[in-house]
Amino acid sequence: MRLIKTIGEWLDARLQIGATITETAEHRIPRETASWFYVFGSAAFVVFMLQIVTGILLAFIYVPSAGEAWNSLQTLNHQVSLGWFIRALHGWGSDFMVAIVLIHMVQVFLFGAYKYPRELTWIVGVFLLLVTLGMAFTGQVLRFDQDAYWGLGIGASIASRVPAMGPFIVNLMLGGPIIAGATLSRFFALHVFIVPGLLIAFVSVHLLMVIKLGINEWPMPGRLVRKATYIKEYHELVKKDGMRFFPDGMGKDLLFDGFILLSIAACAIYYGPFGPSGPPNPTIIQTVPKPDFFFLWLYAVLSFLPPSMETPALLIGPVVVILGLLFLPFAFGEGEKSWRRRPVAVLTILLVAVALGTFTHLAEHTPWSPVMDAWSGIPIPSEFLHNRTALERQGALVFQVKQCHNCHALDNQGGKRGPALDAVAVRLTQDQLIRQVIQGGGNMPAYGKNLSPAETTALVAFLETLHPAGQSPARNASQTIVQSSGAAAPGSGHP
């Protein structure tokens, strides 16, 4: 013990760092902030440490070459002992990190911590969010599989829409004319050098400001922030009802960090590593590319935007959101901190959460995508074929063979791109069905050129049987009148 103390004193006499460490660790915090609501920042930091360690470990084996990366992931998964576990830790760590950063941001927003004098802490935090998402995207690229390949294609397609500069940005992003060796190499440089470098720099500034300015006090309804008086009030609060961060206020942080690391390890063991999916060979086109969890909402948004809105929304939307976040502390730098008196803030969070959750949920089911093998893989349920005429059954065959099932569901089976057809005969008359099939429209291709008259007749006959048992199919009221009054055949009629 005495030896350690002697060594410590010898080192500190030369490093002169002990006082700074003590001062930092024992900086005073308001007593109520030793709360379960204040643990997310340190948890994000701890997960980032895990990402650094596991990332370096993966770099021992991973080969950042378009021709070899996928094979090296297979080696990690199957040959290196516990390579799969390190990959799984890194993958799950990334999901946890994004989630914790988002939760941290919500907590900071709702507790008004971005207000004076912590505006810059918030701004650096916004950059930290962007950099974290940058790590998630570039990391997904390094898992160089089919999803990564086509994900890059989507990124390039979005970047290409920038006016005038688009094609140059695409070439710079890909490192050449196509997604290939140079692309992976530069994303490797981004993921392991450039973006983490920014992340470390931003985290350092962020933490420095937390220590220098003090952690945000627990917001009390009615205790307003005023620039003239805040700092004095904060110092009085910390003096009157404060304690040291270490060792008094750190317990919950430590417990939560341990719990998070344990959760990541549990997910890694139980669910295993992410992919890789098929090899990054662009001639294998039997693939349904999908982004990782935290980009699913964007995938959904991209399918719902009308074509004319897409480019403006993609290029202007992110700028507006980022600028909004950056200007938030300047617009609302003073006043009420407590979420109990900030209904708009609470509603904003709820709205964003519900929107992102809904889009993510939709992207897990992709109702906008045709089910590519429904026509050959999902049969028409037998109740739709029972007691049908030969013509109607022939129409059911046309329904399958012409891939109608890829976009239209029957009995909840098949594509959801178009409307389900279980009761289509109630909605459309025979003439309307024929017109819809031949001409398309309402986001449906026209089948006029691809269906013979006989096929159309059979298909429409089948579609006309699709109505609930007690409900009669739609009828053109004038048709019966015309048919009964004009019983005399055309041509033989009146002068």
Next chain:
Amino acid sequence: MTLPTDLGRRDLFMKIGIFLNGIVGVILVVPIVRYLLSPVAHERKGSYDSWVSLGNLGQFPSGQTRLATYRNPTVSPTDGDTANIACWVRNVDGQNFQVFAINCAHLGCPVRWFPQSSLFMCPCHGGVYYQDGARASGPPERGLFEYQYKVANGNLLIKSGEMPTPGQASNIVREIRPCA
């Protein structure tokens, strides 16, 4: 021990030092920027695209649409399989062809051909195209990207080399169909 007369000399050293480092900075920055911009620096339009063969015409029967693959004209040793590119070849009538990029005109996912319904469908966001590449439905703003082609010595050649994307398509892919 420093003498007061040194001050002028130190000041001079400081100024020359700043000037020298400024020059060094410029000397370093220019090559670094040039290096970073290399994917767009040399006359890219000419260098990326060139004629590549998709193989013998016999592979593409009249009236049918078939998948063809080729090795991208610009490759580097580390490209692996990523430099193998697919495209759809439509033999319209034995004389005229259409060669479509595999990339959906929406966001670049690989479109699949369904001969039964004569449609191209995209698995990502549900873009659908007719057999002549025209947009049928879904989010794409335009039809499929089409390569310029020619027939030489019984082989079908296309002018390719750069991945088509919505913003640049007009630069590299001809909208006007070439005469056969």
